[in-house]
Amino acid sequence: MKKIAAFLIAIIMVCSFYTVDTIAAEAGTANDIAILYTNDVHTYIDNPLSYDVIASLKAQLEKEYGHVLLVDAGDHIQGTAYGSMDKGKTVISLMNAAGYDLATLGNHEFDYGMNGCMNAVEWAEFPYVSCNFYEEENGVRGKNVLDSYVLFSCGEETVAIVGITTPESFTKSTPAYFQDEVGNYIYGISAGDTGEALKQDIQKAIDEAKAEGATKVIALGHLGDDPSSKPWTSEETISGLSGLDAFIDGHSHSTVEGKLVKDKEGQEVLLTQTGYYFNAIGLMVIDGDSGEISTELLEASEILQDVVDENGEPVLDDDGKPETEIVGYELSSRLAPGLGYEADKKVQELKAAWLAEIDAKLGTVIGSAKLTFDNYDGETRLVRSQETNTGDFCADALYYLFDSMDMDVDVAVMNGGGIRNKAISGDISYKVCKDIHTFGNVACLQTVSGQQLLDALEWGARVAGTGEESGGFLQVSGITYSIDTQWPESTQQDDKGVWIGSPTGGYRVHNVKVYNKETNAYEDLDLTAKYNLAGYNYTLRDLGDGFNMFYDAVNVLDYVMEDYMVLANYIQAFEGGVIEGTNSPLLEKYPGLLLNYSTTDGSGRILMEAAQRAEETEAMSGTEEAENVEAEEGTKAEVAEESNNLTAIVVLVVIIALIAVVVIVRKKQKKD
Numbered sequence: 001m002k003k004i005a006a007f008l009i010a011i012i013m014v015c016s017f018y019t020v021d022t023i024a025a026e027a028g029t030a031n032d033i034a035i036l037y038t039n040d041v042h043t044y045i046d047n048p049l050s051y052d053v054i055a056s057l058k059a060q061l062e063k064e065y066g067h068v069l070l071v072d073a074g075d076h077i078q079g080t081a082y083g084s085m086d087k088g089k090t091v092i093s094l095m096n097a098a099g100y101d102l103a104t105l106g107n108h109e110f111d112y113g114m115n116g117c118m119n120a121v122e123w124a125e126f127p128y129v130s131c132n133f134y135e136e137e138n139g140v141r142g143k144n145v146l147d148s149y150v151l152f153s154c155g156e157e158t159v160a161i162v163g164i165t166t167p168e169s170f171t172k173s174t175p176a177y178f179q180d181e182v183g184n185y186i187y188g189i190s191a192g193d194t195g196e197a198l199k200q201d202i203q204k205a206i207d208e209a210k211a212e213g214a215t216k217v218i219a220l221g222h223l224g225d226d227p228s229s230k231p232w233t234s235e236e237t238i239s240g241l242s243g244l245d246a247f248i249d250g251h252s253h254s255t256v257e258g259k260l261v262k263d264k265e266g267q268e269v270l271l272t273q274t275g276y277y278f279n280a281i282g283l284m285v286i287d288g289d290s291g292e293i294s295t296e297l298l299e300a301s302e303i304l305q306d307v308v309d310e311n312g313e314p315v316l317d318d319d320g321k322p323e324t325e326i327v328g329y330e331l332s333s334r335l336a337p338g339l340g341y342e343a344d345k346k347v348q349e350l351k352a353a354w355l356a357e358i359d360a361k362l363g364t365v366i367g368s369a370k371l372t373f374d375n376y377d378g379e380t381r382l383v384r385s386q387e388t389n390t391g392d393f394c395a396d397a398l399y400y401l402f403d404s405m406d407m408d409v410d411v412a413v414m415n416g417g418g419i420r421n422k423a424i425s426g427d428i429s430y431k432v433c434k435d436i437h438t439f440g441n442v443a444c445l446q447t448v449s450g451q452q453l454l455d456a457l458e459w460g461a462r463v464a465g466t467g468e469e470s471g472g473f474l475q476v477s478g479i480t481y482s483i484d485t486q487w488p489e490s491t492q493q494d495d496k497g498v499w500i501g502s503p504t505g506g507y508r509v510h511n512v513k514v515y516n517k518e519t520n521a522y523e524d525l526d527l528t529a530k531y532n533l534a535g536y537n538y539t540l541r542d543l544g545d546g547f548n549m550f551y552d553a554v555n556v557l558d559y560v561m562e563d564y565m566v567l568a569n570y571i572q573a574f575e576g577g578v579i580e581g582t583n584s585p586l587l588e589k590y591p592g593l594l595l596n597y598s599t600t601d602g603s604g605r606i607l608m609e610a611a612q613r614a615e616e617t618e619a620m621s622g623t624e625e626a627e628n629v630e631a632e633e634g635t636k637a638e639v640a641e642e643s644n645n646l647t648a649i650v651v652l653v654v655i656i657a658l659i660a661v662v663v664i665v666r667k668k669q670k671k672d
Contacts, residue, residue: 031288033154034065038072039222039250040106040276042079043091045351048300049278052351055098055344057281057303066288067154070099071161073250073273074106074222077120079420081358081434087112090354092123097347100126102150104163105133106222106250110173111439114187117177121146129163129220131205132190132198141188148205149217155288157216160209164202164221166251167191167232170496172417172471175543193495195231199240206243216245216286216293224252225273228469235261238269246284246293249273255280258295270295362431366568367577374423374600375416383475384416384468387602390436391475393579394419396595397570398534399477400586401561402445404573409445410514411453411478412534415460415545417471418563428577430568437563441536447554450527455491455549457481458509459499462489465608472545475606477534480522480594482511482607499548511609520592532556536563 036058045051054070061068076095077088095103105128110117121128131148134141149162167189170178178187190197206217223234230236234249238261247269249256253276260268272295274282280297287294373390375383383391391414398412421436448456460474465485487508492501513522514531537558538544561569571577573585581598596603 030064030066031155032065033067033157033159033286033288034061034069035159035218035248035284035286036061036068036070037220037248037272037274037282037284038076038278039248039274039282040075040253041072041278042075042108042276043077043083043088044080044277045082045091045094046355047278048304049281050351051094051098052344052348053303054281055347057298058099059344065285067152069101069152069159069161071101071220071248072103073220073248074104074165075108075250076103076106078108078111079277079438081362081431081438082354084434084438084440085358085361087116088120089123090350092120094347094351094354096123096125097350098344100124101152102126102161102163102220103128104220104222105130105146105165105169107166107169107172110169110177113174114177129161130165131162132167132201133165134188134190136185136188139185145187148201149209151209151212151214154286157286157288157291158213159216159218159286160206160212160214161218161220162202162205162209164198164219164223164237165189166222166224166229167198168229168251168497171498171544171546173544174538175496175498175546176541191232191495193231195236195240198232199237202237203241203243206241210243216291217243218284219244219247219249221247222250224249225254225256225271226252226469228463234271238263238271240264241269242267244269246270246272246295248282248284255297257297272297359431362434363429365427365429366433367428367571367574367579369425369428369579371579371581371597372423372425372600373421373597375419376422381416381468383419384471384473385464385466386473386608387475387604387606388419389597389600389602390419390421390424391416392477392595392602392605393570393597394436394567395475395477396584396586397566398443398536400570400573400584401443401566402532402534402557403586403589404569405560407445407557408532409478409534410531411476413456413460413477413539414475414535415471415539416473416475417545418536418538419475428571428579430564433564433567433571436567439538439563441538441563442558443534443560443563443566444537444540444558445532445534445556445560446540446550447530447556448533448550450525450529450531452549452553453479453514453531453533454507454509454512454525454527455499455502456547457512458503458507459491459547459549460545461509462491464508470545472539472547477605478515478593479525480511480513480605480607481509482609484508484510485608493546496546498543498546511607515590515593517590520590522592522594 036054058068058070077083077091083091103126109120127150128146129149130146133146134144136142149160152159169189178185180186190201192198209217221234223232223237225233225235234247238244238247241263242265244263249271250273254273255275256271256273259271261271263269270293272282274280274297280299282295282297284293284295373393375381375388375390382388395412395414398414399409402409418439419436420438424432457474460472461483463469464473464483488505489508490503490505491499494500512525514525516523539547540550574583581596584595586593587595594603594605
């Protein structure tokens with residue numbers, strides 16, 4: 001019997017597993033609908049998979065499927081110099097040429113300002129959709145900026161694709177872009193403290209699309225599944241909706257080939273996301289007969305192969321990388337064997353011309369690194385949660401900029417989310433600087449109070465030690481501080497994630513010291529003193545990452561230099577442009593500065609002292625804890641004693657009862 005039960009449990013577990021496992025696309029027919037999708041490309045157009053490949057793939061699918069769509073779930077115009085040099089215009093041209101049918105706005109579509117976002121919408125030959133991005137006046141919601149959805153007639157099916165934009169756009173882009181010149185919000189993105197406002201907008205779009213004849217409703221969202229995005233993650237959102245069939249996601253850079261998530265009616269919705277940087281292309285198939293939806297992710301290894309010479313050796317390009325060609329790809333045997341295709345020449349030529357132009361403009365070598373600058377541990381961006389040597393370097397570049405201008409600068413801060421590079425060593429060009437700082441933010445200098453500095457460090461460190469959840473983690477120059485990651489976070493913020501007050505439960509940031517140029521030493525932060533703070537307008541002026549504590553800071557100098565040029569300026573100040581661990585021109589002038597780029601962990605400006613603070617806390621409450629333990633042990637002893645007494649009583653009662661039974665039986669026998 002036990003074996004049968006175990007077997008049944010195993011069967012149930014297997015069935016449960018397959019309800020959330022990959023849902024592989026099945027063989028298609030001419031009645032099927034194919035939807036190709038991308039997300040979080042971030043202008044990495046020089047990767048093996050790119051817009052020329054996806055254009056060819058779409059053309060190939062059109063030979064087999066009766067209906068083929070190509071869509072993008074956001075964050076496609078910002079990320080590298082290939083996007084920022086013309087604020088995404090060429091990327092949109094590539095998307096036009098590739099044949100995109102629809103896109104939604106990610107938070108980084110706002111990085112060039114609201115005008116830049118609207119320019120992208122104007123340049124696109126395909127529509128943008130978002131059901132929760134609206135105009136606002138005096139706190140009152142107006143009309144939606146974009147259409148909520150688009151209907152596509154696909155044979156027997158009418159497919160509605162609903163656009164969704166993350167509410168995190170306010171702080172992960174810049175809140176000022178959503179405001180007028182005096183700080184009033186003139187644009188809004190529905191959210192809600194529990195996500196209800198977001199769900200209501202999506203549900204309204206679903207209902208309207210169905211009323212208009214939609215037989216399938218697919219969300220094209222930029223929400224993600226990262227816990228830091230709660231309560232607006234795609235899975236939480238799906239759980240509060242009804243009538244949605246599938247959700248093409250973005251934002252969290254997650255690789256989700258296919259996962260079933262239950263909506264509020266208990267119906268399963270297929271969730272998918274391709275990852276990031278064109279690492280994969282998504283393919284969704286809607287079966288023309290059954291209406292079932294399936295997905296799979298197509299990687300470069302399945303589509304491309306190396307070009308080889310007559311000896312079978314890989315042919316290398318000018319950069320020493322293997323040249324590749326697109327080969328006939330049998331989509332899980334759905335395409336006829338040998339039915340190959342070539343790269344889309346128009347898109348390929350447009351891409352190649354733009355790559356060459358940018359490489360020529362930014363390819364000039366301006367220096368070299370005799371060490372490695374890095375921010376990553378595998379795929380984890382450490383710069384968003386701890387000090388790195390690239391973070392130190394970027395903050396020092398700001399400090400050096402204003403110091404070299406004979407400006408009185410005390411501290412420089414750099415948000416970790418604005419540092420984008422992986423490992424860098426050897427020659428450094430303008431393009432490398434642009435790959436580190438991709439956003440085009442501008443340096444500025446403000447006079448702030450010590451209290452504002454402390455609040456800024458606390459706000460940046462509010463989720464330190466929990467991974468890469470916040471791009472607002474501050475890399476610093478001219479200041480050092482410690483973080484107790486075990487101290488509960490209690491900073492005050494509004495419903496848009498913007499700072500509105502100091503922590504209510506004490507600071508996790510402590511031991512803050514500012515470098516004094518006169519004494520050549522680090523001294524305790526004075527909360528009432530004034531300090532000159534260098535940074536980028538994103539953080540200091542535009543509420544980027546929610547930094548609102550500088551609202552009344554005195555602006556000393558603004559619009560000084562673009563971020564990547566700040567780096568170039570600092571690099572060129574090194575002798576011969578050669579960067580070593582401690583040969584910074586800042587150290588020549590200020591030998592007491594904590595500055596050493598030798599290790600990727602940085603110079604030790606930001607210390608994690610959770611253990612020390614924990615020991616302090618334990619020492620302070622040790623007597624109380626001992627008393628609690630003693631009391632607990634006493635209680636346990638009392639309980640045990642009571643239990644033993646009760647057991648003895650029960651045993652005694654049973655014995656007496658047995659004796660009574662025996663006596664009664666014997667008396668009866670005597671009578672008989």
